[in-house]
C-alpha cells in the first residue's frame with residue numbers, strides 16, 4: 275500500500291496539467307514517508323508524464339487541471355481519497371459524494387468521478403441524510419470545509435453525529451474561509467490575523483473533531499495533510515464504519531490563510547502541521563494547557579451504537595405490520611357487520 279501511494283506517476287498524472295501553467299509547482303520526490311523531505315522547487319528533471327494512470331479512472335478528467343492554488347492541501351486529500359477507494363475496491367457507482375460550497379467542496383465535486391451532489395453552503399449533511407435514508411445501500415460520503423461543516427452547517431453536523439446515521443464526513447480544516455478570500459472561520463486559531471480579524475482573532479476556535487466525538491460520532495479521527503498515509507488508512511476505517519464517521523483533516527491553505535498569517539509558503543505550513551502534531555497515545559500524561567497549541571492526531575473515538583437508518587427501517591416495518599393488523603381487524607368488523615346486518 276505504501277509503495278502504491280508513493281507512486282510518482284499518479285501525482286504526475288494529477289498535476290501534469292499544472293506544468294502547462296506559468297507557475298512552477300512544487301513537485302514531490304517519492305520513496306519517503308516524509309512528504310517534506312521530498313518537496314522540491316528546483317529545476318530537477320520532471321517525472322514522466324502519463325495520461326494512463328490506473329487511478330485516473332476515479333477522476334473527472336475533463337475538468338482537470340484542478341483549480342486549487344499551488345501548494346493547496348486539497349490535492350493531497352483528493353489523492354488520499356482516491357487511494358482509499360481503490361484500496362477498498364469499492365465501485366464508485368456505489369458511492370454518492372455530497373458537498374457544500376468552498377474550495378474543499380471541489381475535492382469531490384467536480385473532481386471525483388461518482389454520483390455527486392454539490393449543494394448549498396452548509397447543507398451537505400442535510401442533503402446526504404435524504405440520500406442515505408432513501409438509498410441505504412449506497413456509501414454516502416461528505417467532503418467539505420471548516421466554514422461549511424463547522425460554521426454555517428455546524429448544527430447539521432452535531433445532530434447527524436447524535437443520530438448516528440451511517441454517513442462518512444471528511445472535514446477539510448484549513449482554518450479559514452479559503453474560497454472567499456480569507457475570512458475568519460470557527461476553527462481559526464486564537465490570535466490569527468484574517469481579512470475579517472485584521473487586528474487578530476479574539477475568539478477561541480472549535481476543536482471540531484472533539485465536538486463530533488462528544489455529540490456521538492461512532493468513529494472520529496483527526497489527521498493532517500502531512501500524514502498522507504495515516505489519513506488514507508483513517509479514511510478507509512471511516513468508510514468501513516457503520517454509523518456516523520468523521521475525519522478532521524487539517525490542511526494547508528497557503529493563499530487565503532497564508533495571506534495574513536505569514537504562512538504563505540505551503541512547506542512552512544506543512545512543517546507546522548508536522549511539528550505541532552502529537553499522537554493521541556502520547557497525550558495521556560500531558561496537562562490540557564500543554565496541548566492547547568498542538569494537533570492531537572489519531573483515532574479519538576470508536577464505538578458501536580444503534581444506527582439511525584436501521585432504527586428507521588425497523589420502525590417502518592413495525593408500523594406497516596400494525597397497520598396491516600388494524601386494516602385486517604377493520605375488514606373483519608365490516609364483513610361481520612354486513613353478514614349480521616349490525
Ligand SMILES: Cc1ncc(C[n+]2csc(CCOP(=O)(O)OP(=O)(O)O)c2C)c(N)n1
Pocket residue numbers: 375376377378379395418419420421422423446448450451452453454459
Ligand atoms: C449561504 C451562503 N453564505 C455565504 C456564502 C459564501 N461562501 C462561499 S464559500 C464560503 C466559505 C468556505 O469556507 P470553507 O467551507 O472553510 O471552505 P474552503 O474554501 O476554506 O475550503 C462562503 C462563506 C455562500 N456561498 N452561501
Ligand code: SF4
Pocket residue numbers: 341342343345346347348377378448452453526527528529530531
Ligand atoms: S484559497 Fe486556499 S483552500 Fe482555496 S484553493 Fe487556494 S490554497 Fe486551497
Ligand SMILES: [Mg+2]
Pocket residue numbers: 376419420421446447448449450451452459
Ligand atoms: Mg476552510
